[in-house]
Amino acid sequence: MSHRGEFRGADSGAARDADIGLADRLRAGDERAFIVLLDRYATAMLRLASIYLPRAVAEEVVQDTWLGVLQGIGSFEARSSLKTWIFAILMNRARTHMQREGRSIPFSGLSDPAADPVEPAVDPSRFIVIADDPGWPYHWATPWPKSWGDSPEDRLLSKEVQAEIQCAIDGLPSSQREVITLCDIEGWEPAEVTAVLGITASNQRVLLHRARSKVRRALEQYFGEE
Amino acid sequence: MSRPEALSCNELVELVTEYLEGTLSATDRERFEEHLQKCEPCMIYLDQMRQTIRALGSLPEESIPEHAKQALLEAFRNWKKTQGA
Numbered sequence: 001m002s003h004r005g006e007f008r009g010a011d012s013g014a015a016r017d018a019d020i021g022l023a024d025r026l027r028a029g030d031e032r033a034f035i036v037l038l039d040r041y042a043t044a045m046l047r048l049a050s051i052y053l054p055r056a057v058a059e060e061v062v063q064d065t066w067l068g069v070l071q072g073i074g075s076f077e078a079r080s081s082l083k084t085w086i087f088a089i090l091m092n093r094a095r096t097h098m099q100r101e102g103r104s105i106p107f108s109g110l111s112d113p114a115a116d117p118v119e120p121a122v123d124p125s126r127f128i129v130i131a132d133d134p135g136w137p138y139h140w141a142t143p144w145p146k147s148w149g150d151s152p153e154d155r156l157l158s159k160e161v162q163a164e165i166q167c168a169i170d171g172l173p174s175s176q177r178e179v180i181t182l183c184d185i186e187g188w189e190p191a192e193v194t195a196v197l198g199i200t201a202s203n204q205r206v207l208l209h210r211a212r213s214k215v216r217r218a219l220e221q222y223f224g225e226e
Numbered sequence: 227m228s229r230p231e232a233l234s235c236n237e238l239v240e241l242v243t244e245y246l247e248g249t250l251s252a253t254d255r256e257r258f259e260e261h262l263q264k265c266e267p268c269m270i271y272l273d274q275m276r277q278t279i280r281a282l283g284s285l286p287e288e289s290i291p292e293h294a295k296q297a298l299l300e301a302f303r304n305w306k307k308t309q310g311a
Contacts, residue, residue: 029306029309031299031302031303031306034298034299034302035299038290038295038298042289042290042295043287043288043289043290046288046290047288059290059291059294062290062294063294063297063298063301066298066301067301067305070301070302070305071305120236120239120240121239121240121242122236122239122271124236127234127235127236136234136235137234138234138235138236138237139234139235139265139267140235140267140268144266144267144270145267145270145271145274146270147270147273148273148274148277156277156280156281156284157281157284161281162281162284162285162286165281165282165285166285180282184279184282184283185282185283185285187283190247201249205243205244205247205249208243208247209240209242209243209244212242212243212275212278212279212282213239213242213275215278215282216274216275216278219274219277219278219281220274
């Protein structure tokens, strides 16, 4: 069952109350509250940790994070949401692991996308530089983007297309991968993403834009239109 | 009243995320939508981005392995004992 985007569009006050309820139940030793949290967040935690670490180590970090949650729940004060608090613990554990293994740390919070080389969303060769019609400079050159069909939903949900998308995501720099994972795959609110990754809202949008544009490009190629 | 300068196609594709996230200024939003009304390939491009986002939200979930979940429940029960709960 999917819990993705559960709080999307929900009144954040209600989400906050639900958080406090769960935190209280967890503190009181309610195993069902623990299972609810596991079911809700463990998948996203594994997905996020797998960006920085090999799968087996990522699983270990997720396990370790939950132990940290149990140890720390007594002092959780709901200043942040329970979700961002749990994921902040995850990010700390992941960082610690990487430092211990002497890996460089590719977290988006440490990068400045504005300083990265410009990555156009679309290959510049797809646009006409000097237009005949001065009203339309830089218009699409032919072939134009083609519609992916009238009933693209089925096609987009096929296993082959999903594998294609996963492959495109795996090829992204980790800072872009973090953001697209939380925003689009997990359906988080932008404020949650910026809080957990420690990035500004504008950097979050730049990284998201670059990541989405590349996944679109991969799909366009897959559909044989370039 | 001077009209804002029209967007070109290669500018529009860079504003798609801001447009979809609702973070464009009112003026840019207007320029964006004005361009779309007249430009079929950009309309298709925007639709492709929307479909890409929907597809990303439909990727299959990968759960933590069952043995890991069992280990966590075990850890939870041990923790509970130490809490005297």
